[in-house]
Amino acid sequence: ITEKAEFDIIGMTCAACATRIEKGINKLEGVTKATVNLALETASVEYNSAQVNIQEIIQKVEKIGYEAKVKQ
Numbered sequence: 001i002t003e004k005a006e007f008d009i010i011g012m013t014c015a016a017c018a019t020r021i022e023k024g025i026n027k028l029e030g031v032t033k034a035t036v037n038l039a040l041e042t043a044s045v046e047y048n049s050a051q052v053n054i055q056e057i058i059q060k061v062e063k064i065g066y067e068a069k070v071k072q
């Protein structure tokens with residue numbers, strides 16, 4: 001099942017930060033589309049919930065060096 005989640009991303013300084021996070025999330029198995037908005041400090045992620053979950057997405061962002069919080 002394809003689901004969509006929105007995250008607040010903390011710690012982005014320049015456009016390359018956003019690109020790094022976007023590429024990193026997109027590399028996760030099960031992520032079909034991830035976009036990061038630097039100005040809004042958000043990420044929008046479409047993913048297959050059978051393959052990856054929100055916690056794994058957050059952990060990926062943290063591994064790259066930023067903080068992510070899911071928006072309700």
Ligand code: 9UX
Pocket residue numbers: 012013014015016017018
């Ligand atoms: Mo820009 Mo972000 O030089 O970690 S890539 S600040």
